[in-house]
Amino acid sequence: MLKEKIALHLAGPTPIPPQVAAAMTMPMINHRSDTFSVLCKEVASKLEALFRTQEQVYVLASSGSSGWETAMVNFVPAAVKVLNVIIGDFGERWSKANAELGYEVENLRYASGTAAKAADIATILEKNQGSIKAVCFQHNETSTGVSNPVKEIAAEAAKYGALSLVDGVSSVGALPLHMDEWGIDVAFTGSQKTLMCPPGLMIIAASKRAWAQADEAHTPKFYFNLQEYRKNYDKGQTPQTPAISLYYGLQAALQMLENEGWDKVQERHHLMGEMSRAGIKATGLKLLCQEEEFASDTLTAVIVPDEVKAATFLKTAKDSFGVIYAAGQGKELKERIFRIGHMGYMTPNDVLVALAAVENSLAAVGYDIQPGKAVAAAQEVWLRDIRQH
Amino acid sequence: MLKEKIALHLAGPTPIPPQVAAAMTMPMINHRSDTFSVLCKEVASKLEALFRTQEQVYVLASSGSSGWETAMVNFVPAAVKVLNVIIGDFGERWSKANAELGYEVENLRYASGTAAKAADIATILEKNQGSIKAVCFQHNETSTGVSNPVKEIAAEAAKYGALSLVDGVSSVGALPLHMDEWGIDVAFTGSQKTLMCPPGLMIIAASKRAWAQADEAHTPKFYFNLQEYRKNYDKGQTPQTPAISLYYGLQAALQMLENEGWDKVQERHHLMGEMSRAGIKATGLKLLCQEEEFASDTLTAVIVPDEVKAATFLKTAKDSFGVIYAAGQGKELKERIFRIGHMGYMTPNDVLVALAAVENSLAAVGYDIQPGKAVAAAQEVWLRDIRQH
Amino acid sequence: MLKEKIALHLAGPTPIPPQVAAAMTMPMINHRSDTFSVLCKEVASKLEALFRTQEQVYVLASSGSSGWETAMVNFVPAAVKVLNVIIGDFGERWSKANAELGYEVENLRYASGTAAKAADIATILEKNQGSIKAVCFQHNETSTGVSNPVKEIAAEAAKYGALSLVDGVSSVGALPLHMDEWGIDVAFTGSQKTLMCPPGLMIIAASKRAWAQADEAHTPKFYFNLQEYRKNYDKGQTPQTPAISLYYGLQAALQMLENEGWDKVQERHHLMGEMSRAGIKATGLKLLCQEEEFASDTLTAVIVPDEVKAATFLKTAKDSFGVIYAAGQGKELKERIFRIGHMGYMTPNDVLVALAAVENSLAAVGYDIQPGKAVAAAQEVWLRDIRQH
Amino acid sequence: MLKEKIALHLAGPTPIPPQVAAAMTMPMINHRSDTFSVLCKEVASKLEALFRTQEQVYVLASSGSSGWETAMVNFVPAAVKVLNVIIGDFGERWSKANAELGYEVENLRYASGTAAKAADIATILEKNQGSIKAVCFQHNETSTGVSNPVKEIAAEAAKYGALSLVDGVSSVGALPLHMDEWGIDVAFTGSQKTLMCPPGLMIIAASKRAWAQADEAHTPKFYFNLQEYRKNYDKGQTPQTPAISLYYGLQAALQMLENEGWDKVQERHHLMGEMSRAGIKATGLKLLCQEEEFASDTLTAVIVPDEVKAATFLKTAKDSFGVIYAAGQGKELKERIFRIGHMGYMTPNDVLVALAAVENSLAAVGYDIQPGKAVAAAQEVWLRDIRQH
CATH class of the missing domain: 3.40.640.10 (Type I PLP-dependent aspartate aminotransferase-like (Major domain))
Structure with missing residues (x-):
């Protein structure tokens, strides 16, 4: 690659x-x-x-x-x-x-x-x-x-x-x-x-x-x-x-x-946040933040499934699927979560890439997951957003 | 955007x-x-x-x-x-x-x-x-x-x-x-x-x-x-x-x-070609090239459905979903196809983005399509490729 | 250096x-x-x-x-x-x-x-x-x-x-x-x-x-x-x-x-041409173009003194004084002249540098020359130009 | 310009x-x-x-x-x-x-x-x-x-x-x-x-x-x-x-x-310092630092002649001769000196340019000075240095 x-x-x-x-x-x-x-x-x-x-x-x-x-x-x-x-x-x-x-x-x-x-x-x-x-x-x-x-x-x-x-x-x-x-x-x-x-x-x-x-x-x-x-x-x-x-x-x-427009920038980040969360949920994975109201629109923390070692997952995502996530930060979270940044010079397309790599990397390390659902859910959110504007 | x-x-x-x-x-x-x-x-x-x-x-x-x-x-x-x-x-x-x-x-x-x-x-x-x-x-x-x-x-x-x-x-x-x-x-x-x-x-x-x-x-x-x-x-x-x-x-x-390795570069392009074709097929759209043996691994031409106007689709893909495809070239093909380039400084992640935008743009212009299938199929091809190496 | x-x-x-x-x-x-x-x-x-x-x-x-x-x-x-x-x-x-x-x-x-x-x-x-x-x-x-x-x-x-x-x-x-x-x-x-x-x-x-x-x-x-x-x-x-x-x-x-102004660009080149010629003349060296009317304002060709080998001079200018001139072009002129380009992204200051290196490089290769005259003459041309504007 | x-x-x-x-x-x-x-x-x-x-x-x-x-x-x-x-x-x-x-x-x-x-x-x-x-x-x-x-x-x-x-x-x-x-x-x-x-x-x-x-x-x-x-x-x-x-x-x-070589970098700066000081002295201007032993090889402070207003001189150097010096710093020195930086991505050629502009700018604002001496003196220092190496 x-x-x-x-x-x-x-x-x-x-x-x-x-x-x-x-x-x-x-x-x-x-x-x-x-x-x-x-x-x-x-x-x-x-x-x-x-x-x-x-x-x-x-x-x-x-x-x-x-x-x-x-x-x-x-x-x-x-x-x-x-x-x-x-x-x-x-x-x-x-x-x-x-x-x-x-x-x-x-x-x-x-x-x-x-x-x-x-x-x-x-x-x-x-x-x-x-x-x-x-x-x-x-x-x-x-x-x-x-x-x-x-x-x-x-x-x-x-x-x-x-x-x-x-x-x-x-x-x-x-x-x-x-x-x-x-x-x-x-x-x-x-x-x-x-x-x-x-x-x-x-x-x-x-x-x-x-x-x-x-x-x-x-x-x-x-x-x-x-x-x-x-x-x-x-x-x-x-x-x-x-x-x-x-x-x-x-x-x-x-x-x-x-x-782009100061408000539009925030709308873009909100869309990316919603897409990320919808995508992760569609895979059956759990978000660290359980309250949608307070979920961050610039970064999504995802709980690593018990069967998976965080470091192995991150390495696979990087080496096999070309995506670098942030590892968990601090002793408590280092092994427990990974984080998907979606801020700055990013568009919803970047979220799609990030979500596909979550699924594929988990599947590649042997986790039982059916790739495709995350991106599909995120696409749907995006499509709905476009239709509303 | x-x-x-x-x-x-x-x-x-x-x-x-x-x-x-x-x-x-x-x-x-x-x-x-x-x-x-x-x-x-x-x-x-x-x-x-x-x-x-x-x-x-x-x-x-x-x-x-x-x-x-x-x-x-x-x-x-x-x-x-x-x-x-x-x-x-x-x-x-x-x-x-x-x-x-x-x-x-x-x-x-x-x-x-x-x-x-x-x-x-x-x-x-x-x-x-x-x-x-x-x-x-x-x-x-x-x-x-x-x-x-x-x-x-x-x-x-x-x-x-x-x-x-x-x-x-x-x-x-x-x-x-x-x-x-x-x-x-x-x-x-x-x-x-x-x-x-x-x-x-x-x-x-x-x-x-x-x-x-x-x-x-x-x-x-x-x-x-x-x-x-x-x-x-x-x-x-x-x-x-x-x-x-x-x-x-x-x-x-x-x-x-x-x-990267001269051979690896070609393998990457072959993978991108396969992903593109699998993705398009999964949506029900038709490829211009019907013979897999001769299908290009650097560019995929897709037939625009009858119900859709090529120019409208392309404009939607660009303005709403941030993807620029190549239009059909020459009188015969201008309205009949669009083309997805997947060569050069690109990875399979770029193919995912291109495929998602095909689905979403078609859906956004009113074509009856269920977004998610294209990327899922492409993810599967990629995953299989990773597993084989 | x-x-x-x-x-x-x-x-x-x-x-x-x-x-x-x-x-x-x-x-x-x-x-x-x-x-x-x-x-x-x-x-x-x-x-x-x-x-x-x-x-x-x-x-x-x-x-x-x-x-x-x-x-x-x-x-x-x-x-x-x-x-x-x-x-x-x-x-x-x-x-x-x-x-x-x-x-x-x-x-x-x-x-x-x-x-x-x-x-x-x-x-x-x-x-x-x-x-x-x-x-x-x-x-x-x-x-x-x-x-x-x-x-x-x-x-x-x-x-x-x-x-x-x-x-x-x-x-x-x-x-x-x-x-x-x-x-x-x-x-x-x-x-x-x-x-x-x-x-x-x-x-x-x-x-x-x-x-x-x-x-x-x-x-x-x-x-x-x-x-x-x-x-x-x-x-x-x-x-x-x-x-x-x-x-x-x-x-x-x-x-x-x-x-800068289309006319001002030409005035700048004319000034650089005049400075180059005045500088070279002040050293006692000879210009290839003897007619001031037809002398180029973008490049000045200078006759290499008999006592000096063109290649040695050029090498000294580059290695010791940090200036690259153009060598003579074509069989007849290759050993006979060197050329000072003074066009494009250049100002009169670049001409001063070029002239000083002519003197110093000649002196360094043993030619009998008193460094300083070329730049002085060029400075004078520049000063006169500023006073007239 | x-x-x-x-x-x-x-x-x-x-x-x-x-x-x-x-x-x-x-x-x-x-x-x-x-x-x-x-x-x-x-x-x-x-x-x-x-x-x-x-x-x-x-x-x-x-x-x-x-x-x-x-x-x-x-x-x-x-x-x-x-x-x-x-x-x-x-x-x-x-x-x-x-x-x-x-x-x-x-x-x-x-x-x-x-x-x-x-x-x-x-x-x-x-x-x-x-x-x-x-x-x-x-x-x-x-x-x-x-x-x-x-x-x-x-x-x-x-x-x-x-x-x-x-x-x-x-x-x-x-x-x-x-x-x-x-x-x-x-x-x-x-x-x-x-x-x-x-x-x-x-x-x-x-x-x-x-x-x-x-x-x-x-x-x-x-x-x-x-x-x-x-x-x-x-x-x-x-x-x-x-x-x-x-x-x-x-x-x-x-x-x-x-x-370049860590020592050579210092030698280059020492040469630039010597050239600057020799040039300024040749014009008859006075250096702020009177002790050669402690004179800086990265920056030379020059006393502005009584007849000249520092600001006018600096403006002329910039607008007419394309050189920006540092003004004097602090209340006492603001009007009394100007400073020539000669450090970092600079060569002796940059010193020649800086010196020529000192002479020409002073002349342009009416100070009685004969342009050419500063650069000549600096060229001589450089030439001597080349001959010794």
Whole structure:
């Protein structure tokens, strides 16, 4: 098999469009010049549409996970108490990061495959009587394929005077996220998942309420100090040298998404999510997320049947059927699930490929399955969608 | 839908791997330098493996269709009689080209969807008692998805003292073609179909027998004069300025094919051919080529059902399901068939996508079809193939 | 030394801008689709501005030298008498091509370094009393760095009823060429010299007078048959598969030239020509072209001093000073001159580099020269130019 | 003028080779796969050669300036006293960063254009009797074009039990830096200056002595926690998602430098430094750095003559002569100097261009200068260098 042509269905990085690849080859420019300012401002303007916000959106030269630290050290005073809502491994990691950064962390944990409940959060906030200063949670938990009820959680946080900090790394742009309307205080994402770019950029925005508290956030910081980004925003510059080639790539990617239409991008992801779930169900396999309402439209976690070894299945999918899925993440899930990424530079056709390889790989490793049902079910969902539009 | 991500199932050009695209961006070099010689010789060496020949293989800066003219003016004396075997539109076009080039053309025509029979050719050659100096035919007729019995035809031509000139534009590399062993006199291809490159290169080789007659081929010629290529071969140069960027691309593409294995490349195409046919049959649609033995492994022509308008179907496939097929070619077939290209930078996963879109597009335009069968049948073929290896 | 960063001052190919390289990586498209038509028409429209013509301009997938054959077989009847004006090796090669194509060739030769004189041509045309059907000549003879008086020669050809066929391979775009106004019948160029693209495209246009004679040009032809290009022009297609990646590159290159301004491009080349000549003269070296009026603004040929071996000089320039010049071309000039290309993606700064390396390389091989004068003289020319604008 | 072809002589970013640009377009891969591990380890291995160290070298997804924070929070205990040696604006910024990160900062300042003296540092360390835990300084101060005596300073730091932390952002690879031999405790650089890549990667290594103190460095940290990089090193992974495209670019760039030879790269930069200084002196202009021993070989700062306005000069250089220099940095130097970057993907030819534009731009804005002397002097230096090798 042509090993270079492989369908990448990771949880990220996701495939790069040729247009983005080409944009990244543009010659270097002075990042203190008007040429860069124009680029910087155009990217910011498109990102504001993406975040549905009228606040400034900043682009930092770092991976998506730097969003955790950046959200905290800029807006949450050092050493205060914060609530980490954990529905999967990325939630765990943020909680751990907060502890390392010196915060007093209270954790609210849910079983894998479950979404958080706003009421649970309200209960904890109530009990803590204002001592919890921030609620930290994922919009979309990439390790389990579950999306949290962001709007409801943000509302409870606001009610109790806590900031709502949202990790949108595998959601922003692909899943509905109305930063201003929903009262989200900080939201951030990375370049390498829904945004069709290579990793290396972290993108973040904060509400007026968050900014009002920024001066009290005395946690030592330098590189991730957003005050400096804020100062440089109007002239279209960044305090540190920006990752220019990735900036050009992001510009090209955002242009493609804008051309498609910000809403249409979300509709496409919703269709891909529905197709994935319908396909998996049609095979008789089980989804990790049992609640359709909270099922992620960017990634689907599937329970590996007892008779099958996850690693063998993944290797067969890659070597024999040209598809790379994400393995389970974290001790509990590593052997128990595999995950199908369906975000970014993907269309429903990619979902068909991913589903066919699930069936064929399972069959090839000896699992009793009749190939064809998954794709058929997914085709049906797609067809219905087309007929409705 | 993300319009930039579309599955290109044309009869050519075919998709370009990122590795080839990157190679094409290398800086210009002196085409009279050692640097180019090394490139030129490496490409030639890989092409000789591809053509299964010990003769020299030349790369010209021109489209694949220049192969017709180049084969003729270099090896067939001006104005002599030649036999054009026509099983589709490309056969017609070569015949027409030969007439324009001043040859006396005898045409042997077959119904669309049919392969030529070596016996028919023998009959004509016999009847003409040595006056026919060349037999011109397609290895793979791209307009109908039919492959000719090259070996048998070449044998007959040889028997009657005629050169066998083979248009391998949509076959070389992907379908078995043993130039030396089968006694083929001239074979040529283009860069943009099975070879995973953009159009712009024509690649050609000739047998010792053909070269022995070259001096008698007095047809006026300049640009396509292979004698000049022959003179420059040993120093790794070309008489005219080579298309350097495409040369770099070709080098990268051939390297990928060599890595996969020359035989494996053909096995992959055979699998894609089988999957395509099994899938189409499973839907109840009819293939244009009724003889499995001669069905093309690089392209499948499908008869459009009476109830469906070809153009509407094609538009739906593109706009709603993100797949571009080739329309029927030539007056007779334009409305009657559509064609699914499955060659070059493609894997069986691409065939699944192409098949699903056939079903869904037909369903979307109101044709009575139950989506899912085509992909299921193709998956089964693939699974069987994996199990056998 | 960083061997990848070398200043390419060949007679072609010339350096490729990153923007052109990036454009060439765009995904393949259907060359029978509207997407290609739009590209095709936009390129044609810019080329018409470049050729200063209201006629159609065609882009063929072939090297520049195919222009000789294309001009002849489309517009000049087979076997008639033509006049080849030869002021260098490219003139010789066209004459040879014409002979191979079956024309009766009359040659008018000039000493290397000399331009043709319209009066000489008139004399021959007069003597031949209308039997000469075409006058074939270079606008810019790349082997000697001499530009011919195109306008005057075209006028004489017209007067005597002969077509004027102009090889503009190293001139179109960079040197003034007013196709319509000067009454040129056929002009052509290649993609790889003044047009900042890799080789692989030949671009050609013909006057109404030429087209009026096209039907009588019965020379056998297929690939280079411009009638087919003419038929396909209005729908934005090409009869043969176009070299799509190069087409995208050409579009990007023409856009850059248009942005600069068609006239400004020529002014830049004129400045580079003047700087080159002033620099060479300042060193005491001799130019091959002694008449400033006819000196080429795209390439400067310099006489190698007697004490110096051309090959040693060229090797030193490349290995020690990072500059590649073109060697002398043809037996007579191979050891006698070297040539400095200054066209396409070049600025006066590239001329400074080229000149410094001339001095330094000569000095390094033991020639008695005081480095610095060449660049100083060139700087002065540039400074004067800036002051005048 | 062709505005896209401009000579970038910034202090960074520096020009990108086409080979690096092409490498950045490679398809995304799983950063937890063997494919990435191989890439990661190869890059690390080349970087260890570059740093002249047997310690591990880490690549982070961030700009070069993150090196300040990373060096501190990983190896210097929170809130202790540190010495910042300041010879220019980057020194000031590191000092400021240290203060923001909560360290007690003692500053040792020198006049612009001057290098630090190891003896001064010894005096301060002596006086502080072991309370200063780290000496922070630039190897090459990009704002003034002065290189510090790294070896001597590191030796004093070691003597007094302080760590030597070296900002090598504009030096590593281009200037001699023997990390292990010179006893440097932490050294770091960025991808966008000497390393021929776009910005976005920070590269850092630490000595055994530094690592031995790492556990006591309790400054809150998450993203820049090198312990995590250390844990992942042997499996060829990074704790955060790596900037894959830049990683590919860095691999290509390091391969080019290795091909040239690590020592040869430094020799090239030394030659460019000598040429720049000789050229500037020949014009009668003054260098900011008066001590040849400490003059930077990657960047030359030149004092703008009193009669000339810096901004006007820079604009003329860019618009009329196609060269972009770096302006002066920081309040004191903004109007007083301009800087010529000569590092990374540059050769002595680039220095010639930069020098010619200095003369011509000054002349064009009315300064009394005779163009030609700078380039002549630089040519002479180059010629002498060639003759000696």
